[in-house]
Amino acid sequence: MALKTLSAKNAAALDKDLMSVGAFSIDQLMELAGLSVSQAVFRVHPLSRGRRILVACGPGNNGGDGLRLATQLRNLGVPFVDDFESAMTEADHVVDAIFGFSFSGEVREPFPAVIKALKETSLPVTSVDAPSSWSIEDGPPVSGPGNGFHPSTLVSLTAPKPLVKWFTGRHFIGGRFVSPDIAKKYNLELPAYEGIDQVVEVENIAIKL
Amino acid sequence: MALKTLSAKNAAALDKDLMSVGAFSIDQLMELAGLSVSQAVFRVHPLSRGRRILVACGPGNNGGDGLRLATQLRNLGVPFVDDFESAMTEADHVVDAIFGFSFSGEVREPFPAVIKALKETSLPVTSVDAPSSWSIEDGPPVSGPGNGFHPSTLVSLTAPKPLVKWFTGRHFIGGRFVSPDIAKKYNLELPAYEGIDQVVEVENIAIKL
Numbered sequence: 132m133a134l135k136t137l138s139a140k141n142a143a144a145l146d147k148d149l150m151s152v153g154a155f156s157i158d159q160l161m162e163l164a165g166l167s168v169s170q171a172v173f174r175v176h177p178l179s180r181g182r183r184i185l186v187a188c189g190p191g192n193n194g195g196d197g198l199r200l201a202t203q204l205r206n207l208g209v210p211f212v213d214d215f216e217s218a219m220t221e222a223d224h225v226v227d228a229i230f231g232f233s234f235s236g237e238v239r240e241p242f243p244a245v246i247k248a249l250k251e252t253s254l255p256v257t258s259v260d261a262p263s264s265w266s267i268e269d270g271p272p273v274s275g276p277g278n279g280f281h282p283s284t285l286v287s288l289t290a291p292k293p294l295v296k297w298f299t300g301r302h303f304i305g306g307r308f309v310s311p312d313i314a315k316k317y318n319l320e321l322p323a324y325e326g327i328d329q330v331v332e333v334e335n336i337a338i339k340l
Numbered sequence: 341m342a343l344k345t346l347s348a349k350n351a352a353a354l355d356k357d358l359m360s361v362g363a364f365s366i367d368q369l370m371e372l373a374g375l376s377v378s379q380a381v382f383r384v385h386p387l388s389r390g391r392r393i394l395v396a397c398g399p400g401n402n403g404g405d406g407l408r409l410a411t412q413l414r415n416l417g418v419p420f421v422d423d424f425e426s427a428m429t430e431a432d433h434v435v436d437a438i439f440g441f442s443f444s445g446e447v448r449e450p451f452p453a454v455i456k457a458l459k460e461t462s463l464p465v466t467s468v469d470a471p472s473s474w475s476i477e478d479g480p481p482v483s484g485p486g487n488g489f490h491p492s493t494l495v496s497l498t499a500p501k502p503l504v505k506w507f508t509g510r511h512f513i514g515g516r517f518v519s520p521d522i523a524k525k526y527n528l529e530l531p532a533y534e535g536i537d538q539v540v541e542v543e544n545i546a547i548k549l
Contacts, residue, residue, distance in 0.1 A: 152415065153415050155412060159367050159368070170536050173535060199363045202362075203364060206361065206363070208519070308416075310416050310417070326387075327375075327382050
């Protein structure tokens with residue numbers, strides 16, 4: 132299976148198509164994207180390894196649309212933390228949902244310290260769409276807090292971005308809602324989702340360099 | 341596990357609470373409800389028994405919010421049929437999503453013929469929230485097209501309705517988004533969802549009569 136990659140620009144255009152031509156609402160897409168991430172984490176991190184999943188949410192779509200989801204999470208009894216680094220000492224797994232495919236340029240405050248902590252932790256880290264601070268097209272930064280940050284797992288939503296060429300951990304594709312027509316338009320090959328799965332694990336070697 | 345039932349009135353109130361206090365959007369709830377149904381069907385009807393799932397959608401929430409979802413389904417290559425009875429001859433499993441917990445009174449046209457076909461088919465039928473035409477509080481109708489209609493599977497969303505007292509097939513609870521506070525308010529006992537499951541199969545004998 133030769134998976135093709137999707138540039139940041141095309142990833143944004145594809146999302147727009149899903150909502151216009153595809154008639155998906157943002158709520159649907161985010162719900163399904165979140166389910167993909169949770170299934171990937173469940174796959175790489177069985178409950179027996181600990182149930183404390185710390186999720187680092189950024190300010191954009193990658194972190195979910197803040198306020199409304201925060202209310203839902205509070206109602207479901209999910210605690211929030213202010214001090215990320217302290218929280219890491221009590222976590223079993225970290226989800227990096229800080230920056231997604233629209234990230235470019237410098238890591239703004241207060242995120243440098245968070246990314247440094249993600250880099251230095253011995254906990255498993257699952258990044259959503261991109262290891263935060265990596266360039267979508269050019270991969271790991273050669274300087275700054277993200278230099279040397281290599282998460283253990285990556286979940287690529289809808290399709291891998293060019294940065295996967297530099298990623299060496301476990302890699303999942305999620306987002307089981309791309310229609311054959313949209314896949315064709317963006318020259319993607321849809322992975323073969325099995326049963327009720329929202330993710331497919333792929334071999335990195337299958338990515339065309 | 342003693343599952344308690346939820347009246348039609350309280351089911352409507354609970355849905356309102358999910359959207360106000362719970363801050364869920366209708367799109368999220370319908371997406372997750374639909375996932376519950378698909379997982380239940382996947383559980384009772386393995387792919388080896390045939391992949392042709394015919395879904396009978398009614399005009400209300402139980403059938404999904406028509407137009408937008410119809411566009412999504414067309415884009416995903418899911419065919420639509422006009423003649424339900426002919427389509428049944430080519431189906432492997434039927435999902436009855438005609439009427440939900442807000443149904444009461446008479447079965448309006450064009451649904452009597454559809455319900456008669458559901459009653460008479462030898463195909464497995466999975467009903468969503470209620471076997472269509474059943475009274476939510478009083479169960480199977482004693483006359484009309486639904487008299488004698490007993491689907492093989494029922495998926496109760498958020499909680500079983502009183503009609504489950506008369507249901508004898510396989511029974512699943514779905515809707516993994518009810519918070520502990522809302523469950524407490526409506527005196528429900530949340531089922532123990534496992535792993536990434538959106539449904540739990542329950543024994544009918546566990547329902548308190």
